[in-house]
Amino acid sequence: SEYSPQRSPPRHNPRGGANPDRKIASVTQPTQLCDMFPCGKEEVDQAIQSAHTAYLKWSKMAGMERARVMLEAARIIRERRDNIAKLEVINNGKSITEARVDIDVSWQTLEYYAGIAGTLAGEHIQLPGGSFAYTRREALGVCVGIGAWNYPFQIACWKSAPALACGNAMVFKPSPFTAVTAVILAEIYKEAGVPDGLFNVVQGGAETGTLLCNHPGVAKVSFTGSVPTGKKIMEMSAKTVKQVTLELGGKSPLIIFKDCELENAVRGALMANFLTQGEVCCNGTRVYVQREIMPVFLEEVVKRTKAIRIGDPLLENTRMGALITRQHLDKVLGFVSQAKKEGAMVLCGGEAFTPIEPKLKGGYYMSPCVLDNCTDDMTCVKEEIFGPVMSVMPFDTEEEVLKRANNTTFGLASGVFTRDISRAHRVAENLQAGTCFINNYNISPVEVPFGGYKQSGFGRENGQVTIEYYSQLKTVVVEMGDVDDYFNC
Ligand SMILES: NC(=O)C1=CN([C@@H]2O[C@H](COP(=O)(O)OP(=O)(O)OC[C@H]3O[C@@H](n4cnc5c(N)ncnc54)[C@H](O)[C@@H]3O)[C@@H](O)[C@H]2O)C=CC1
Numbered sequence: 001s002e003y004s005p006q007r008s009p010p011r012h013n014p015r016g017g018a019n020p021d022r023k024i025a026s027v028t029q030p031t032q033l034c035d036m037f038p039c040g041k042e043e044v045d046q047a048i049q050s051a052h053t054a055y056l057k058w059s060k061m062a063g064m065e066r067a068r069v070m071l072e073a074a075r076i077i078r079e080r081r082d083n084i085a086k087l088e089v090i091n092n093g094k095s096i097t098e099a100r101v102d103i104d105v106s107w108q109t110l111e112y113y114a115g116i117a118g119t120l121a122g123e124h125i126q127l128p129g130g131s132f133a134y135t136r137r138e139a140l141g142v143c144v145g146i147g148a149w150n151y152p153f154q155i156a157c158w159k160s161a162p163a164l165a166c167g168n169a170m171v172f173k174p175s176p177f178t179a180v181t182a183v184i185l186a187e188i189y190k191e192a193g194v195p196d197g198l199f200n201v202v203q204g205g206a207e208t209g210t211l212l213c214n215h216p217g218v219a220k221v222s223f224t225g226s227v228p229t230g231k232k233i234m235e236m237s238a239k240t241v242k243q244v245t246l247e248l249g250g251k252s253p254l255i256i257f258k259d260c261e262l263e264n265a266v267r268g269a270l271m272a273n274f275l276t277q278g279e280v281c282c283n284g285t286r287v288y289v290q291r292e293i294m295p296v297f298l299e300e301v302v303k304r305t306k307a308i309r310i311g312d313p314l315l316e317n318t319r320m321g322a323l324i325t326r327q328h329l330d331k332v333l334g335f336v337s338q339a340k341k342e343g344a345m346v347l348c349g350g351e352a353f354t355p356i357e358p359k360l361k362g363g364y365y366m367s368p369c370v371l372d373n374c375t376d377d378m379t380c381v382k383e384e385i386f387g388p389v390m391s392v393m394p395f396d397t398e399e400e401v402l403k404r405a406n407n408t409t410f411g412l413a414s415g416v417f418t419r420d421i422s423r424a425h426r427v428a429e430n431l432q433a434g435t436c437f438i439n440n441y442n443i444s445p446v447e448v449p450f451g452g453y454k455q456s457g458f459g460r461e462n463g464q465v466t467i468e469y470y471s472q473l474k475t476v477v478v479e480m481g482d483v484d485d486y487f488n489c
Pocket residue numbers: 146147148149150173174175176204205206207208209210213224225226227229230232233247248249250280281328384385386
């Protein structure tokens with residue numbers, strides 16, 4: 001059901017108000033699941049207060065003890081994977097096969113950071129005269145996670161797993177368009193044995209998010225979403241010097257050289273554009289193809305795009321489900337019309353799609369679109385569309401394409417297809433983006449850091465480095481001799 005802040009008055013409910021009678025296993029129809037209520041100041045204060053109490057306890061536990069609880073949470077997610085995936089499909093509209101991958105990535109994230117929790121350590125530094133210093137890696141306190149609607153459960157895990165591993169508590173606000181599955185995660189953490197309040201969910205939109213970012217009891221905000229909202233989060237966080245991680249939008253380039261393995265490049269272009277109905281921040285939506293192979297590339301890519309099965313996302317053979325809202329569908333279709341006006345040619349798709357099943361009528365489906373005749377100055381090439389729309393452009397030389405690929409304020413990801421190993425690494429070095437995929441696209445195992453350059457954000461998620469973004473270093477200096485009599489000698 002769509003979020004409507006007017007529909008229900010705010011009520012006291014810091015955990016987000018999921019209906020306690022709900023049973024995940026019985027959810028098979030895309031109907032209303034439960035009521036959620038936006039949290040106001042009182043609920044936000046309570047959530048942060050109880051998270052702080054839990055943090056005091058959790059941060060004193062040994063890393064190995066925290067790891068055991070997190071491994072138990074990972075085990076429960078794995079055990080309930082199919083049910084959570086089904087709920088995520090209803091939450092978001094993506095296909096069930098993709099949702100299962102999201103849930104697998106989620107429990108893997110908990111396992112990975114559980115493994116790191118026991119390894120957190122400082123260093124020992126020798127000083128003259130037997131004196132020494134040591135460093136301690138300490139938690140930050142209460143961290144806030146603010147999520148987007150495209151990977152609701154996975155984002156909650158990408159943020160909470162490293163936060164909890166380091167000894168922090170987290171108050172998480174999911175997008176109001178996908179409010180449900182973060183509450184499931186809270187229930188699972190509780191069942192696994194985290195202290196009460198360690199992972200709290202507050203529901204609501206911009207207003208609730210603002211309360212969280214302005215709250216003096218919060219040490220850090222980790223945000224996934226659009227660039228304009230990211231800028232606001234940073235501004236609000238500056239007032240009390242909160243640490244910030246921003247995972248923002250993108251308009252990533254995918255560069256396909258004529259010496260590529262064409263079959264893989266075509267599959268890669270589809271991976272780069274059509275997962276989760278194209279609603280993916282790191283999508284490679286500017287596809288640069290070397291002129292000599294353009295006709296054959298287009299023929300193949302269009303053939304396969306047309307063959308993508310759109311429809312009921314709960315069916316096993318569906319590969320593209322519904323977009324998030326009517327308003328967002330209209331926005332994406334608007335980008336296609338604008339592209340046509342600016343001279344792009346629609347090779348396939350780009351239209352609202354009505355599946356034949358009566359129960360899917362009124363769903364927010366569209367056919368995936370490939371745009372030809374695109375130039376770098378077109379709106380569809382410059383702006384993040386966040387829908388299944390691929391813009392294809394020819395290029396001639398490596399030097400030229402690098403310049404064009406980097407001519408953007410975004411810098412989340414990039415990709416290159418070539419058989420020339422030197423070229424692949426040279427291009428990766430020269431692309432201004434947080435990730436460069438060579439001969440594949442959109443694979444993000446938890447071991448690998450993920451995050452942006454330029455206005456796509458800063459800080460990283462996943463990988464060992466993320467520990468640094470959820471902890472702080474204390475230096476302890478130990479004198480073994482006498483204090484200098486500097487002032488009275
Ligand atoms: N790059 C990415 O990962 C994403 C990009 N987008 C882009 O942004 C567009 C708008 O989608 P939205 O869901 O409205 O994105 P958004 O960036 O406004 O929202 C993301 C999250 O931030 C919260 N939020 C919104 N305003 C806030 C504020 N002032 N203070 C604190 N929290 C706030 C939202 O409730 C949500 O939880 C999409 O059409 C898409 O183009 C949306 C989601 C993810």
